[in-house]
Amino acid sequence: MRKLLFFGVALFATLNLFAGESVIFVHGRGGSCGTDYNTDAGNYWGSSKNINTSLPRYFVHYDGYSDPRTWGSCRAQSKLYQVLEAKCLKSQGNYCYIICHSAGCYATEYFISTRDVSRYGIKFVFNSSSAAGGSELANLKFWASGDMDSALKTGNARGSYNHNNMKGIPFWMLAGYKGWWYTAWYLPGEDDGAVSFHSTCGINTTGSYSNCASGYRYSYHYIWTGRSSYSSWNSSKNGYYRQHSGDGSDAINTAMNQEWSACRSLGLGCK
Amino acid sequence: MKKNVLIAIAIIVLIFLGIIVYLILSPSEEKKEDSTSIRKRLPFEFFEDKPQFLTPQQIEEIIKEKGLSDEALREIYQEYSQYPDFSRPLDKKMLDLINPWYVDAQPLPIILNPNLKNEKALQEFIDKLKKEGKSEEEIKELIEQEFKKYPQFLFQLNRHTITYGDTIIGTLKITDNKGNPLSYDVLEAGIYSDKHFGNTRVATPEFNDAGIAPDEKKDQVYTFSWKIPSQDKKYWGNLSLKVKVRIVETGQEVELERGFYSSPFVVAEFMNQFDEELKDGHLIITAYLDVKKECEYHLQANLFSVEYDEPTHWVYYKKILSPGTHKIPFTFWGKIFRDKGVEGHFVLKDLRGFCENLPFPASWFDDPTKVDQIVNAKPKDEPLFFYIPYTDITYKTQRYYRMNEFSDKEWDSPEKREKLGSL
Numbered sequence: 001m002r003k004l005l006f007f008g009v010a011l012f013a014t015l016n017l018f019a020g021e022s023v024i025f026v027h028g029r030g031g032s033c034g035t036d037y038n039t040d041a042g043n044y045w046g047s048s049k050n051i052n053t054s055l056p057r058y059f060v061h062y063d064g065y066s067d068p069r070t071w072g073s074c075r076a077q078s079k080l081y082q083v084l085e086a087k088c089l090k091s092q093g094n095y096c097y098i099i100c101h102s103a104g105c106y107a108t109e110y111f112i113s114t115r116d117v118s119r120y121g122i123k124f125v126f127n128s129s130s131a132a133g134g135s136e137l138a139n140l141k142f143w144a145s146g147d148m149d150s151a152l153k154t155g156n157a158r159g160s161y162n163h164n165n166m167k168g169i170p171f172w173m174l175a176g177y178k179g180w181w182y183t184a185w186y187l188p189g190e191d192d193g194a195v196s197f198h199s200t201c202g203i204n205t206t207g208s209y210s211n212c213a214s215g216y217r218y219s220y221h222y223i224w225t226g227r228s229s230y231s232s233w234n235s236s237k238n239g240y241y242r243q244h245s246g247d248g249s250d251a252i253n254t255a256m257n258q259e260w261s262a263c264r265s266l267g268l269g270c271k
Numbered sequence: 272m273k274k275n276v277l278i279a280i281a282i283i284v285l286i287f288l289g290i291i292v293y294l295i296l297s298p299s300e301e302k303k304e305d306s307t308s309i310r311k312r313l314p315f316e317f318f319e320d321k322p323q324f325l326t327p328q329q330i331e332e333i334i335k336e337k338g339l340s341d342e343a344l345r346e347i348y349q350e351y352s353q354y355p356d357f358s359r360p361l362d363k364k365m366l367d368l369i370n371p372w373y374v375d376a377q378p379l380p381i382i383l384n385p386n387l388k389n390e391k392a393l394q395e396f397i398d399k400l401k402k403e404g405k406s407e408e409e410i411k412e413l414i415e416q417e418f419k420k421y422p423q424f425l426f427q428l429n430r431h432t433i434t435y436g437d438t439i440i441g442t443l444k445i446t447d448n449k450g451n452p453l454s455y456d457v458l459e460a461g462i463y464s465d466k467h468f469g470n471t472r473v474a475t476p477e478f479n480d481a482g483i484a485p486d487e488k489k490d491q492v493y494t495f496s497w498k499i500p501s502q503d504k505k506y507w508g509n510l511s512l513k514v515k516v517r518i519v520e521t522g523q524e525v526e527l528e529r530g531f532y533s534s535p536f537v538v539a540e541f542m543n544q545f546d547e548e549l550k551d552g553h554l555i556i557t558a559y560l561d562v563k564k565e566c567e568y569h570l571q572a573n574l575f576s577v578e579y580d581e582p583t584h585w586v587y588y589k590k591i592l593s594p595g596t597h598k599i600p601f602t603f604w605g606k607i608f609r610d611k612g613v614e615g616h617f618v619l620k621d622l623r624g625f626c627e628n629l630p631f632p633a634s635w636f637d638d639p640t641k642v643d644q645i646v647n648a649k650p651k652d653e654p655l656f657f658y659i660p661y662t663d664i665t666y667k668t669q670r671y672y673r674m675n676e677f678s679d680k681e682w683d684s685p686e687k688r689e690k691l692g693s694l
Contacts, residue, residue: 066650067655069655070650070651070655071627071629071630071631071645071648071650072630072648072649072650072651073646073647073648073649073650074650075650078645078646078648079646081642081645081646082642082645082646085639085642090689090693095693114569114589114627115636116589116636118686121693123339123344124339124344136377136379139376139379139529139530140379140382141389141528142388142389142390143389143390144389144390144391145466147466150466150509150530153509153530154374154376154377155374155428155431155432155530155531155532156431156509156530156532158367158374158431159371159372159374159431159432159532160431160432160532160625160655160656161569162367162368162571162585162587163367164359164365164367164368164585165356165359165587167356168348168351168352168356168690170339170344170347172334172339181411181414181415182393182397182411182414185380185414185415185418186379186380188377188378204364204365204366204367205366205367205375206374206375206376206377207375207377208377216364216365216366218367219359219365220351222330222331222334223331224334225331225334225335227338263338263339266338267338267340268337268338268339268340268343269338269339269340269341269343269344270338270339
């Protein structure tokens with residue numbers, strides 16, 4: 001009986017070690033809305049979602065052509081709220097790590113800046129090519145003119161909320177600089193084909209930056225320095241030789257996946 | 272019985288001794304020393320002889336060593352949570368907050384070939400060239416050569432958002448591909464409405480390059496200006512200033528555009544009325560707000576030291592407010608004054624705020640039974656923001672505040688303790 005009790009306590013303690021922790025993915029422009037946050041609706045993340053983790057993964061999936069700052073059915077703010085309420089409430093012993101891509105990082109920042117997030121156990125946000133600073137492609141109306149594209153204009157993305165108001169939640173920035181050859185001419189400085197360094201590095205002004213560590217970053221935005229030997233990290237750029245979209249060896253989300261693995265294997269906090 | 276009492280006393284004494292040993296050797300003390308040593312060896316931004324804040328670069332030094340480990344997160348949060356979320360240090364490099372209505376524009380190419388103007392056309396163009404047998408390298412070279420010839424334009428606005436009573440002012444500079452200014456004539460200029468209201472032309476801006484205000488001088492940089500004429504819905508949302516120009520040197524006619532947000536409704540207004548007090552070592556400046564529309568307001572302001580001409584704080588206040596006059600108590604955290612080493616008079620500036628056009632009452636956010644309704648609410652088919660009209664009202668404190676009047680206490684709250692405990 002005593003052995004059984006000891007086993008029970010040990011099992012409980014082991015389970016509690018990771019009790020209620022999870023990884024939440026927030027996709028960017030173009031992703032689709034779904035009803036089940038256990039699955040990656042429309043396979044937006046492809047193989048990059050298969051990060052090396054012992055934690056359950058959940059997906060915020062919203063209409064990726066709608067304004068990421070809006071609320072309601074299939075809107076980013078409501079969907080993020082839904083997953084945080086279900087999986088990241090501290091009162092229920094839940095903690096979470098957020099991985100976002102592009103406009104998903106814009107949605108996440110906006111949420112944290114404008115809502116009371118003290119009840120959520122968000123440990124950190126891993127930003128893969130954040131579009132929270134907007135893109136000149138939106139300024140030029142290069143993309144089809146939907147609400148997402150209006151929201152991505154640099155004036156809207158930067159002017160509509162306080163990017164410094166991250167409530168003590170660290171934002172780790174992973175920036176790509178392998179611009180698609182056919183869009184590089186539209187974007188200032190280094191870019192990943194959709195967004196320039198001024199956004200992906202969390203810099204607090206627009207500009208033409210060739211090094212992610214240039215400029216002055218929004219409070220609580222930090223550059224994640226590459227640890228993985230596979231992720232094409234370049235220390236002279238402080239970024240990854242990766243492009244914005246896709247799911248291959250060229251993609252920033254693949255670098256994110258590799259960096260998570262390295263972070264975990266080096267015992268640096270990714271679980 | 273006596274034996275049991277003695278055992279109990281012995282246990283209590285052991286626990287007590289254990290706590291003392293733990294407090295002496297606890298890792299949190301080591302962490303404090305780590306943090307202090309990092310602060311000591313890193314340069315501070317301002318007032319080098321005074322304690323200061325860790326910059327992002329300095330914190331990156333911590334994460335280079337410790338990654339995202341709970342230890343690193345704890346160290347960073349300890350640094351952060353000296354001051355509360357709602358009252359934070361401000362410095363001159365925080366340009367987005369120092370000039371909160373302004374977002375810098377970047378020079379962009381004037382794309383003369385319609386095949387390169389947007390994603391769809393470009394993709395079709397590339398596909399066509401590929402079908403004609405051109406390699407990717409040849410296509411790249413072709414497009415690159417074309418872009419190298421293109422002139423550029425810099426369309427700068429004085430604000431990212433215009434509010435009722437305020438004027439948006441845009442300057443348009445066109446240069447050749449080497450950055451030399453090009454002369455141009457303005458053929459047409461118009462303000463176009465938000466997509467929700469049909470993307471139609473709703474107004475004509477004034478413009479000139481003759482030095483007539485707001486234009487500064489005749490310099491091949493036209494200035495465009497427009498003031499919202501009324502609180503009409505058609506002026507609400509993402510508007511565009513579209514300009515058709517002819518470049519004198521080349522005779523090319525092109526349409527250039529710059530988007531901005533417009534909020535024509537007066538949902539609330541800051542009144543030129545303030546109170547000030549020192550409470551528990553923190554400076555509270557109360558601003559009076561005349562609310563006309565019930566909404567959840569997100570309000571912000573900046574504080575500057577008069578004597579040091581130095582920004583000190585940015586503050587944030589969020590609350591659902593009903594119509595009527597409301598007192599908004601902006602709290603300027605005492606320890607920030609102490610850590611920045613500033614005393615004297617202070618001036619409150621950059622009062623600003625907005626509320627969201629939500630598809631449900633904001634009060635639902637605090638109600639756990641409303642989660643499903645929030646998730647399933649029908650989205651608004653309207654623009655997102657109502658802004659409080661721009662104001663240049665400032666308030667200078669009535670008296671001189673000495674450093675030792677400010678509290679040097681760190682922010683403390685159950686939430687902070689809980690978070691530190693969880694890391």
